[in-house]
Amino acid sequence: MAPDARRPRLRIGSAPDSWGVWFPSDERQVPWRRFLDEVSGAGYEWIELGPYGYLPPRPAALLPELRSRGLRASAGTVFTALHHDGVRHWESTWSHVSTVARLAQGVGADHLVMIPAFWRDDRTGEVLEDATLSPAQxxxxxxxxxxxxxxxxxxxxxxxxxxxxxxxxxxxEEAVVRLLDGTDAGLVSLCLDTGHYAYCGGDSVELIETYGERIGYLHLKQVDPAVLARVREERLPFGPAVGLGVMCEPPRGVPDLAPVLAAARRLAEARGSDLFAIVEQDMYPCVPDAPLPIARRTRAFLRGCGA
Incomplete structure (x- = not known):
């Protein structure tokens, strides 16, 4: 066995998001079999499950599809609004979360990526509630x-x-630090999305170096600075911003992923465990033939960064 065979590493994967998939069903999205064929063909071994219902929701149906393409699942994704209290809200939240968690567990995933509630609709821009939480919330x-x-x-x-x-x-940064400082490190970790964090003004390398023990998972993504400037100037919602190409193919945007990956490798080695780093370039909606060439180039770029 090679001396470094057991060294912790980054587990590189991709996600339906990188194929323009945001919803369980949408005529503008590629069929799920095509996604699986192409993500495997682009050189990835790990995938996220994407929106529940896009891929077959039963392990008995999904596992053979993954195995036949040499794929494994890293995580499922859930959407929550945990700043709302009440028994009924908790019950509806748990119903959604447990359904996705059961599928993730059934296909061998280790993680559940939890996305907090949107304060405005990501498609229409309708303001749903105040953008700032109260102390009680x-x-x-x-x-x-x-x-x-x-x-x-x-x-x-x-x-x-x-x-x-x-x-x-x-x-x-302000909200992320507040969440981390207000929760038990043994229970709450982050999925650091480098693109979203840059979109909101954060520094991914600084966060990894400062709160490394709380980083449990990575999404690799870049932001186009020129498009982001327009988004901020016009105060555009996230959905239209994605439609303008705010999330771009590396290495065309920010943050520079090479130092992010280097910091992530140091973190994995310091902890003595592998760390998932999943490519997730928001592309909804996109033409069906666009994702695969981008995925191949992105995988080659990441290999060039040592990942």
Missing amino acids: WRTLTAQTERLSRQVREEFGLKVVVHPHADTHVDG
């Missing part, structure tokens, strides 16, 4: 996030990782 959010993370771990053996996301209540 922050207390509810942190307590419910811990509760959900604990319950998912106990019932399904999965690690919940919170995904800071544009147009949600957990977006840039």
Whole structure:
């Protein structure tokens, strides 16, 4: 066995998002079999499951499709609004989360990526609620996030990782630090999305170096600075911003992924465990033939960065 065979590494993968998939069903999205064929053909071994219902929702149906293409699942994705309290809200949240977690567990995934609630609709831009949480809502959010993370771990053996996301209540540095400082490190970790964090003004390398013990998962993504400037000037919602190409193919945007990957490798080695780094270039909607060439170039670029 080679001396470094057991060294922790980055597990590089991709996601339906990089094929323009945002919804369980949409005529502008590629069929799920085509996504699986192409993500495997682009050189990836790991995938996320994407929106629940896009891929077959039963492990018995999905596992053979993954195995026949040499693919494995890293995580499922859930959407939550944990700053809202109440028994009925918790029950509806848990119904959604447990459904996705059961599928993720059934196909061998280790993680559940949790995206907080949008304060404005990502398609229409309609303002749904105040963009800033009250102190009471922050207390509810942190307590419910811990509760959900604990319950998912106990019932399904999965690690919940919170995904800071544009147009949600957990977006840039201030909100991320507030969430981390207000929650138990043994329960709550982050899915650091380099693109969303840059979109909201954050520095991914600084976050990894400062809060490395709380980084449980990565999404690799870049932002086009010129498009982002327009988005900020016109105060555009995230959906239209994606339509303009705000999330771009590396290495055309920011942040520079080479130092991010280097910091992530140091983190994995310091912890003694592998770290998922999933490419997730928001592209909804896109022409069907666009994703595969981008995916191939992105995989080659990441190999050039040592990943």
